[in-house]
Amino acid sequence: xxxxxxxxxxxxxxxxxxxxxxxxxxxxxxxxxxxxxxxxxxxxxxxxxxxxxxxxxxxxxxxxxxxxxxxxxxxxxxxxxxxxxxxxxxxxxxxxxxxxxxxxxxxxxxxxx
Numbered sequence: 840x841x842x843x844x845x846x847x848x849x850x851x852x853x854x855x856x857x858x859x860x861x862x863x864x865x866x867x868x869x870x871x872x873x874x875x876x877x878x879x880x881x882x883x884x885x886x887x888x889x890x891x892x893x894x895x896x897x898x899x900x901x902x903x904x905x906x907x908x909x910x911x912x913x914x915x916x917x918x919x920x921x922x923x924x925x926x927x928x929x930x931x932x933x934x935x936x937x938x939x940x941x942x943x944x945x946x947x948x949x950x951x952x
Contacts, residue, residue: 842889845882850890855897862890 874884
């Protein structure tokens with residue numbers, strides 16, 4: 840892709856939504872169709888093809904970020920479920936240990952007859 844770094848920075852600043860609208864209006868008609876005017880001094884205007892490639896890459900990045908966030912949420916949910924059962928097992932073991940201690944103490948107390 841032959842985007843000037845300044846043009847790339849301008850596209851990043853505008854964001855995919857605005858760049859998509861800019862491409863759509865550019866394709867709709869009027870003016871020079873060879874370049875998209877960004878209005879940056881001393882920077883060559885990018886070709887629509889280059890902007891399309893940038894937009895496609897940006898949309899792939901956003902989709903990957905979205906999938907990663909969804910995977911993270913699934914992992915957090917699974918971890919919470921595992922934590923729940925770990926806590927339940929801890930409390931059950933604690934109650935069992937206290938019962939064994941209490942029975943041991945009661946066993947050693949003098950018996951009344």
